Amino acid sequence: MSTHAIILSVGDELVLGQTIDTNSAYLSQQLSALGIATRYHQTVEDDEATVAEAIRAASTQASLIIITGGIGPTEDDLTRQALARAMNVPLQTDADSLRAIEAFFASRGRTMRQANCIQAQHPRTSSVIPNPVGTAPGIQAKLNDATIYVIPGVPYEMRYLYHHVIEPQLRAQGPATKTILTAQLNSFGAGESEVAHKLGDLMQRDRNPKVGTTVADGVCSVHIRAEFADSEQARTQLQRTIEQVRQRLGAIIYSQDEQTLAQAVVGLLTEQGKTVTTAESCTGGMIGSMLTDVAGASSVYVGGWVSYDNEFKKRELAVPDDLLAKHGAVIAPVAMAMARGALARSGGDIAIAITGIAGPDGGSDDKPVGTVWLALAEQSNDDAQTPAPAKALLLNLSGDRAAVRDRAAKSALQMLRLHLLDEPLDGIQWAVKQSSSPADDLK
Amino acid sequence: MSTHAIILSVGDELVLGQTIDTNSAYLSQQLSALGIATRYHQTVEDDEATVAEAIRAASTQASLIIITGGIGPTEDDLTRQALARAMNVPLQTDADSLRAIEAFFASRGRTMRQANCIQAQHPRTSSVIPNPVGTAPGIQAKLNDATIYVIPGVPYEMRYLYHHVIEPQLRAQGPATKTILTAQLNSFGAGESEVAHKLGDLMQRDRNPKVGTTVADGVCSVHIRAEFADSEQARTQLQRTIEQVRQRLGAIIYSQDEQTLAQAVVGLLTEQGKTVTTAESCTGGMIGSMLTDVAGASSVYVGGWVSYDNEFKKRELAVPDDLLAKHGAVIAPVAMAMARGALARSGGDIAIAITGIAGPDGGSDDKPVGTVWLALAEQSNDDAQTPAPAKALLLNLSGDRAAVRDRAAKSALQMLRLHLLDEPLDGIQWAVKQSSSPADDLK
Numbered sequence: 098m099s100t101h102a103i104i105l106s107v108g109d110e111l112v113l114g115q116t117i118d119t120n121s122a123y124l125s126q127q128l129s130a131l132g133i134a135t136r137y138h139q140t141v142e143d144d145e146a147t148v149a150e151a152i153r154a155a156s157t158q159a160s161l162i163i164i165t166g167g168i169g170p171t172e173d174d175l176t177r178q179a180l181a182r183a184m185n186v187p188l189q190t191d192a193d194s195l196r197a198i199e200a201f202f203a204s205r206g207r208t209m210r211q212a213n214c215i216q217a218q219h220p221r222t223s224s225v226i227p228n229p230v231g232t233a234p235g236i237q238a239k240l241n242d243a244t245i246y247v248i249p250g251v252p253y254e255m256r257y258l259y260h261h262v263i264e265p266q267l268r269a270q271g272p273a274t275k276t277i278l279t280a281q282l283n284s285f286g287a288g289e290s291e292v293a294h295k296l297g298d299l300m301q302r303d304r305n306p307k308v309g310t311t312v313a314d315g316v317c318s319v320h321i322r323a324e325f326a327d328s329e330q331a332r333t334q335l336q337r338t339i340e341q342v343r344q345r346l347g348a349i350i351y352s353q354d355e356q357t358l359a360q361a362v363v364g365l366l367t368e369q370g371k372t373v374t375t376a377e378s379c380t381g382g383m384i385g386s387m388l389t390d391v392a393g394a395s396s397v398y399v400g401g402w403v404s405y406d407n408e409f410k411k412r413e414l415a416v417p418d419d420l421l422a423k424h425g426a427v428i429a430p431v432a433m434a435m436a437r438g439a440l441a442r443s444g445g446d447i448a449i450a451i452t453g454i455a456g457p458d459g460g461s462d463d464k465p466v467g468t469v470w471l472a473l474a475e476q477s478n479d480d481a482q483t484p485a486p487a488k489a490l491l492l493n494l495s496g497d498r499a500a501v502r503d504r505a506a507k508s509a510l511q512m513l514r515l516h517l518l519d520e521p522l523d524g525i526q527w528a529v530k531q532s533s534s535p536a537d538d539l540k
Numbered sequence: 541m542s543t544h545a546i547i548l549s550v551g552d553e554l555v556l557g558q559t560i561d562t563n564s565a566y567l568s569q570q571l572s573a574l575g576i577a578t579r580y581h582q583t584v585e586d587d588e589a590t591v592a593e594a595i596r597a598a599s600t601q602a603s604l605i606i607i608t609g610g611i612g613p614t615e616d617d618l619t620r621q622a623l624a625r626a627m628n629v630p631l632q633t634d635a636d637s638l639r640a641i642e643a644f645f646a647s648r649g650r651t652m653r654q655a656n657c658i659q660a661q662h663p664r665t666s667s668v669i670p671n672p673v674g675t676a677p678g679i680q681a682k683l684n685d686a687t688i689y690v691i692p693g694v695p696y697e698m699r700y701l702y703h704h705v706i707e708p709q710l711r712a713q714g715p716a717t718k719t720i721l722t723a724q725l726n727s728f729g730a731g732e733s734e735v736a737h738k739l740g741d742l743m744q745r746d747r748n749p750k751v752g753t754t755v756a757d758g759v760c761s762v763h764i765r766a767e768f769a770d771s772e773q774a775r776t777q778l779q780r781t782i783e784q785v786r787q788r789l790g791a792i793i794y795s796q797d798e799q800t801l802a803q804a805v806v807g808l809l810t811e812q813g814k815t816v817t818t819a820e821s822c823t824g825g826m827i828g829s830m831l832t833d834v835a836g837a838s839s840v841y842v843g844g845w846v847s848y849d850n851e852f853k854k855r856e857l858a859v860p861d862d863l864l865a866k867h868g869a870v871i872a873p874v875a876m877a878m879a880r881g882a883l884a885r886s887g888g889d890i891a892i893a894i895t896g897i898a899g900p901d902g903g904s905d906d907k908p909v910g911t912v913w914l915a916l917a918e919q920s921n922d923d924a925q926t927p928a929p930a931k932a933l934l935l936n937l938s939g940d941r942a943a944v945r946d947r948a949a950k951s952a953l954q955m956l957r958l959h960l961l962d963e964p965l966d967g968i969q970w971a972v973k974q975s976s977s978p979a980d981d982l983k
Binding site: 230 | 553554555556557558559560561562564565566567568569570572578579580581582583584585590594614616722724731732733734736737743744745750752753754755756763765818820822823824825826827828829831832833835836837838841842843844845846847848849851852855856885886887898899900901936938939940941942943945969970
């Protein structure tokens, strides 16, 4: 039979709804890229009999079963036992695993508990999958015609073992009967309906490659899925649709596949040999955090200020007292002063600044929650030009505090990216006004 | 039989992993509050036969089945047809539903498509659940001994129909035969096996209330579930177990239920009327971001520095040049100098600082990736005391760059919290050495 997968996730907290299972979706996506269709996901509680029954049922309906969760060191981790029950074999201890777990604890100067020993056990006739990134080894087994992999539910470990063990084995099983290739283009700045409108006929359901959109944290991603018998045709068609999508959406697309907006920005700064500094108020360090999340950010990011209160803005960034006193902190000239202050103190090439009202309190009729000013200042080649040239952008964001902060920080990164590319800033749909300095400075 | 539920979600995008199913978790939580246990969640593709088979299988294992998704107007919405197939009855059109759908489109000035007519159909012998918030009516049916509800997958509509139709019916079925109450205690600083070791017999599988643990992003949460016929007894027993867990784990528990570590810290600072400032290197603004994620943080957080490169550390935080030149940035005295520099410049009461190697590059035998120094400095009542008293804590973290940064930032918040509570810092298990200043300063 052709390979069909079933994905089981195990955990009381999942069935009770206290935790949302994201592993199954991740694994399906990965399998899909290999041309393996997932038949279903099932989430079951930490109960030996229930898990065993779910494994048995799955083993008659699919040739590949991936199970996540339930192999931790505690008493409510019973997937190991359930697998043994489904296979009708006893558990046995794997000496290598035991040594690896001992070594893991020793290397971290932590005490190994008796409970961790259970993690070295696996059903007889199954084999152990070493786990170099955690204490719970995985298990590989056969039941009926199904190959079963058990891996930890901790997302980082799950992904590691999938990519280092399971994926290579699946790839080695030879060519799939058809080729499914997928790509994802990520955009920031426009809503999903606007993106869909621009994509137009590319989104027709019966099209191949198929084009769909999803939104997560303000990022609208375009998913493309090409399914062809011929792998070369799949590749060509996928590439063609990628180009069509890029053409229709333009500069708001910042990356393909997994690259984040911050990675795209760090990449551009690196290419252009420029450094950046940050002055953040309402985002409190999020932009810095997003930039430094990228390995290698140190060559383009010198550091910055979280100028959360007004005294801090005045003292550290030389924001004029009378501006703050007269207009408060959420106006274009304050944003620009913050950017210029950071630029002057840091010695960076470009500064981005952000000041706004994240809510839930602090809004007014005049400046409702979600009002955010971004500013960008750049060192001029003409040293005589003081103050440094700057521009500001007003955002009107909706959503709760977390959403406003997240969109504000990402908008600042997108503003920086468009600036580096010499693209107009109007790709940021929720920016309603742009003011250029020094001429436009509020007096 | 007592009420057991099974939750089915239908959709290609869910099985393919393009969308994460959050409906099932939401519904389980709601049912749990009514004393109804969920047996399992299953996610199946938009295929009539597959959905019908999932419904049939579920109807023999539970008395309540809630199905979300697959009742939209497009060709791939097949849950209606699948239910009819499982029940072995034909579909029929409901005249009221048809009129309601027509009215819905008219009121929004939108054109009703032929495809929307299918949404007025339901299996014969089933009844229609009117949907005032969307175009897809729900369906209520009986199969074997199970009551089946089909509602839309759109979260807003799903929640509306659950709370306005399903929940009242479940409540009307008389008092629950038992009460299930849950609580969650969140700890940071110890691994899951250490937490389980301390909880000991509380985690026995047959105990009621049941105690389990999960780990996400370094936070080890203890889940407690009390299931009793008598609701008063459920409350008392839950409370008693909460106290036992608190007693055994001590100060590493920072909150109950949904409260984050940053919220706990902001709460404590507010109570004590103290302000904090931050000086972050490897975390690049994460601590500031976590603190300012809390509404009301402005009264306790003045702001801080992202002193990412060494020039920045010297110029802005007065970290001594020779210290950096001789030992690099990842040593206790640098962390303490950063904290003292931030304290002096900011005028805050307490400063926390962080400097470390987040990886993947930059590690050495001496200081591998994951080596992070935290420091805390506090204004002294004795103004003459210069430098301000400070303490430092060395962390040996494992995981990738994102994990190291996240654990480092959270450890800094936990360090601050333990300091505010006058608790020893040894609750942070991965801290391997503590050095107090100024005596311990590296010369």
